[in-house]
Amino acid sequence: MDPASYQQRRNQVEQYFDRTAFAAWARLTSDAPVSRIRASVRAGRDRMRSNMLAALGDDLQGRRILDAGCGTGAMALELAQRGADVLAVDLSSQLIALAKERAAQERMNKEQKAKEHVNEEHKAKEHRTQEVRTGSILWVAGDMLDASFGHFDHVVAMDSLIHYDADDMANAVQRLSDRTRLSLHLSFAPRTPMLALMHAVGRCLPRADRAPSIVPLAAEHIISKLASLDPSRPNMIALGERVSSGFYISQLLHVLQAQQLQAEQACDQAQALRLS
Numbered sequence: 001m002d003p004a005s006y007q008q009r010r011n012q013v014e015q016y017f018d019r020t021a022f023a024a025w026a027r028l029t030s031d032a033p034v035s036r037i038r039a040s041v042r043a044g045r046d047r048m049r050s051n052m053l054a055a056l057g058d059d060l061q062g063r064r065i066l067d068a069g070c071g072t073g074a075m076a077l078e079l080a081q082r083g084a085d086v087l088a089v090d091l092s093s094q095l096i097a098l099a100k101e102r103a104a105q106e107r108m109n110k111e112q113k114a115k116e117h118v119n120e121e122h123k124a125k126e127h128r129t130q131e132v133r134t135g136s137i138l139w140v141a142g143d144m145l146d147a148s149f150g151h152f153d154h155v156v157a158m159d160s161l162i163h164y165d166a167d168d169m170a171n172a173v174q175r176l177s178d179r180t181r182l183s184l185h186l187s188f189a190p191r192t193p194m195l196a197l198m199h200a201v202g203r204c205l206p207r208a209d210r211a212p213s214i215v216p217l218a219a220e221h222i223i224s225k226l227a228s229l230d231p232s233r234p235n236m237i238a239l240g241e242r243v244s245s246g247f248y249i250s251q252l253l254h255v256l257q258a259q260q261l262q263a264e265q266a267c268d269q270a271q272a273l274r275l276s
Helices: 003-020 022-028 036-056 074-081 093-117 120-133 166-177 193-203 219-229 258-275
Strands: 064-068 085-090 136-141 152-157 180-188 236-245 248-256
Touching: 003 022, 003 093, 003 166, 022 036, 022 093, 036 074, 036 152, 036 180, 036 236, 036 248, 064 074, 074 085, 074 093, 074 136, 085 093, 093 136, 152 166, 166 180, 166 219, 180 258, 219 236, 219 248, 248 258
Parallel strands: 064 085, 064 152, 085 136, 152 180
Antiparallel strands: 180 248, 236 248
């Protein structure tokens, strides 16, 4: 990774989401009405988030997870509800502040709903369930690659790396992988004719109004890049679902570490024994 290249791009992304696009992003990630185009982007993001959550499973008790580029916090909230202890990091301090507000509002809504609609016995049962199932979230404005955050069981990075070129993205994934015990799940912009056209149109806009450009990447190229960084590392890199929803196009990628691979192989063997 060229530190100067990564830092320059990182600063552009931070400034864009903290200043230029904050209001639009806050609306897009809410339930507020939006245009048809933005509604398609919202639907695509919802689907990608669901795919990442499905890859992690329903029971995440005791797991420490990095939500790298958490935005307004939708993924982090879901992970915590499944029992995970989440470190939710984003470059934008404004998005982090909004995520905290939404998390607090969600807690208040749940408490109010419990008071209005649930009898005492049911509330006690629900409370016991939450004690077992609900994890925690630490919200941090900062760089997802900061080594001081420590180690994790899993990392999710939904559309957090789409503004970086192949070298910077691959090296970022490698740095995250070095501190991840089980698996990483990330998305990138796949190289398609539509994305290439959108990229070209975006470059024609006045610079002051432009978002940091999305960098479309060929799936085979990024997989090859990741595999070549450390050929001795026993992991598996696999493509997940490609989500296409209007102007939203994103490719899911899984990186499974050796321990996760061993666990999945053991599950497959157990399943085979049950079926035999």
